[in-house]
Amino acid sequence: MDWTVKHEFDIPTFVQQLVEEARALPATGKVADYIPALANVKPEQVGLALATIDGKLYSAGDAQTGFSIQSISKILGLVMAMNRVGDSLWQRVHMEPSGLPFNSIVQLEYEHGIPRNPFINAGAILIADVLVKHYSASRQAFISFIRQLAGCEQIFVDEGVFQSEKQHGSRNAAMAYLMKSFGNIEADVERVLEHYFYQCSVTLSCQQLATSLTFLANRGVHPQTNGMICSRRDAHRVNAILSTSGMYDQSGEFAFTVGLPAKSGVGGGIVAIVPGYGVICAWSPRLNHFGNSCLGMHMITRLAEQLGLSVY
The missing domain is CATH 3.40.710.10 (DD-peptidase/beta-lactamase superfamily)
Known part of the structure; x- marks a missing residue:
């Protein structure tokens, strides 16, 4: 899949704007509290990172702050x-x-x-x-x-x-x-x-998560090391299951509106795989009633829409 058109757009500026836009939105949702240690996380934090398979890393906000990856x-x-x-x-x-x-x-x-x-x-x-x-x-x-x-x-x-x-x-x-x-x-x-x-208790930042999963956007090969992490067929299979089941009971809506394989966690993180291009990771602790990050959903939706990243 050819994503070269995306490079005509000023991605670093837009990523920064998305974080600022998210921070300005009314506070909705709540931090996961059924695991008490997660209830103590500062809810106003917002991070966004985009790691491409050609080695670029764009990020803004709290993208270097570690958080509990949970279901990711x-x-x-x-x-x-x-x-x-x-x-x-x-x-x-x-x-x-x-x-x-x-x-x-x-x-x-x-x-x-x-x-x-x-x-x-x-x-x-x-x-x-x-x-x-x-x-x-x-x-x-x-x-x-x-x-x-x-x-x-x-x-x-x-x-x-x-x-x-x-x-x-x-x-x-x-x-x-x-x-x-x-x-x-x-x-x-x-x-x-x-x-x-x-x-579930591993701590990673948006930058680290986005970088870690780039092999799923690159047919199983980690672009930074050129090492095969999984077969091309298995990368396809993981992305397919993510498309139908990665966002809890909001998976169908996410596929419909965003169109990317994705996985969320109740720590507030969301990763979205863009085959042939890269990985988006958004994080903000407040969750909607499906268990997905409210601001994370907003940022990934806006970024995918602006860059035309739907796999469909």
Whole structure:
């Protein structure tokens, strides 16, 4: 796909203007509070970054401030699992939109412990099980993978968020044990949950996240290192599932209005993949009732619209 027309536009100025525009909007939504450590984040923060596959990085606002990536970590876990076990993964987790809340237990029971897709909580816990079973130290492997992608060794887990996740993870534990009862969790449930909570508690900035995921915009090859992170086919598959299931119950609306594969997290981050061009990452902690960042949605929508970045 040819995005050369985009370079005629003054992207750095527009990115800065978008952050200023977002800050001027009336405050709507609220910071996630079901994980107490997230409730303490300053809600007025706004960051935006765009990393292109030809090596450019545009950013503004709080784009260098670290935040809890939460469900955005599900992308990285999925890529690791796909690389490790191949197509057998799809016998244990499907690739269909859920149509129910991301933490629904009802659907999981009805469908015999097989999650609808890897981006709802049950699916991500299943992916965590794969990683725990196939890595002797899955948490270390996960953080090392992120450091490799971001090109930065100074990336860590927020211990306060990690402990908070563990203390308030009863619903996730219920899903894990339900899948275990159907034989779809193979490792020790507590180890699987520890891994899942750990990966959700990783702290990254908009700049680091955008840079880390550029391989998904470049057919599986990380443009900064020229290393193959995943196959071209798997990059296509990840982007396809992101398009239908990455934005919780707002995925259809996001595809309709923005037209990019994307993933959000309740830490306030959103990443959007532009195949053949780059990755957008927006962050602001206040969430709408779907669990997506209000200002993040606004900025990505405006940027994609202005630059004509829809894949459709």
